[in-house]
Amino acid sequence: MRIAVAVVFAVNSHPVTLGDRPCAFHQVDGKTTGAHVRGVSPQLSAAIAAAHAQQWTHALDLVARAATEGDAEAGAQLATLAGEPGANDWERLRAAIDPTLLVAAPQAERLSDGATIGASRGFATPAMCAWMMRRAQSRLEPSMVNDSATGQMRQHPMRTAYTCAFGPPDRDLVIAVLQARAAALTNVPVAMHEAPNVISYEPGQQFGLHVDFVDPKNPMFRRELEVLGQRVTTVVTYLNEDFDDAPTHFPALKLNVRGGVGDAIVWSNVISDGSPDVHTVHAGMPPTRGRKWVLSQWLRNKPQPYNL
Numbered sequence: 001m002r003i004a005v006a007v008v009f010a011v012n013s014h015p016v017t018l019g020d021r022p023c024a025f026h027q028v029d030g031k032t033t034g035a036h037v038r039g040v041s042p043q044l045s046a047a048i049a050a051a052h053a054q055q056w057t058h059a060l061d062l063v064a065r066a067a068t069e070g071d072a073e074a075g076a077q078l079a080t081l082a083g084e085p086g087a088n089d090w091e092r093l094r095a096a097i098d099p100t101l102l103v104a105a106p107q108a109e110r111l112s113d114g115a116t117i118g119a120s121r122g123f124a125t126p127a128m129c130a131w132m133m134r135r136a137q138s139r140l141e142p143s144m145v146n147d148s149a150t151g152q153m154r155q156h157p158m159r160t161a162y163t164c165a166f167g168p169p170d171r172d173l174v175i176a177v178l179q180a181r182a183a184a185l186t187n188v189p190v191a192m193h194e195a196p197n198v199i200s201y202e203p204g205q206q207f208g209l210h211v212d213f214v215d216p217k218n219p220m221f222r223r224e225l226e227v228l229g230q231r232v233t234t235v236v237t238y239l240n241e242d243f244d245d246a247p248t249h250f251p252a253l254k255l256n257v258r259g260g261v262g263d264a265i266v267w268s269n270v271i272s273d274g275s276p277d278v279h280t281v282h283a284g285m286p287p288t289r290g291r292k293w294v295l296s297q298w299l300r301n302k303p304q305p306y307n308l
């Protein structure tokens with residue numbers, strides 16, 4: 001990881017996800033989305049459900065069986081988990097995956113004394129990163145912020161990158177593994193995770209200075225905090241590296257981070273008493289060449305309704 005310093009402007013908003021896809025914020029008003037996975041076979045759907053229940057041996061056996069019976073989507077997911085996209089000898093691929101190792105995360109190395117922030121190198125495999133970019137590609141939407149002045153979601157010039165949220169109908173085994181790894185890294189169970197987001201930055205696009213915690217002093221966010229809880233932890237995984245510049249910038253920590261493919265950074269948005277850690281203010285800086293892709297996982301301190 002490279003370390004450097006840069007300067008951008010500040011907006012006091014936290015990021016949200018939008019669209020017809022499940023979004024934790026939408027469930028404040030009681031909408032739930034169920035666990036059905038869109039457009040996949042019942043067997044693969046069962047494998048994904050088993051993975052989300054953290055029954056990994058069962059999930060792998062189910063996906064391997066589905067692949068053996070000709071389910072191409074199951075085969076693609078199995079091969080990606082095995083780190084051999086394109087391979088199709090299903091029994092060997094299944095045997096190559098140790099369920100315990102599959103959901104383990106490399107321990108984080110501390111990056112700063114100014115906040116609880118660390119780097120988990122090799123958090124995702126290159127095959128998983130390529131899978132996430134491919135899945136997001138056709139589903140990207142303009143990003144939204146939760147405006148601290150109105151409590152409403154809206155587009156804002158401080159957040160110009162594209163986003164895609166993967167809620168329950170869009171789950172797959174690769175996403176389930178990345179959620180399980182984030183849970184292993186942070187001790188925040190998957191039930192408390194928001195839908196993972198892929199963010200994609202074209203040259204010049206950015207995610208300006210912001211905080212990920214929900215501001216408890218702002219009455220607009222009271223209901224969100226009551227129902228969904230605080231966003232206590234963020235995990236950002238770098239999915240590619242063929243772009244210039246565009247680090248994640250933490251001005252208060254004098255830290256600029258750019259990971260290699262599959263490296264993640266993880267930080268706590270709150271201090272030990274649960275109050276916001278303002279030192280975590282950060283920005284996704286714009287690429288000057290090429291396109292940057294990350295996976296953002298925002299983890300709360302309450303179970304998220306759509307996970308129940």
Ligand SMILES: O=C(O)CCC(=O)C(=O)O
Pocket residue numbers: 015199207212234236246247248249282283284285294296297
């Ligand atoms: O893309 C990045 O480097 C930062 C992403 C981010 O700001 C976030 O996930 O809150």
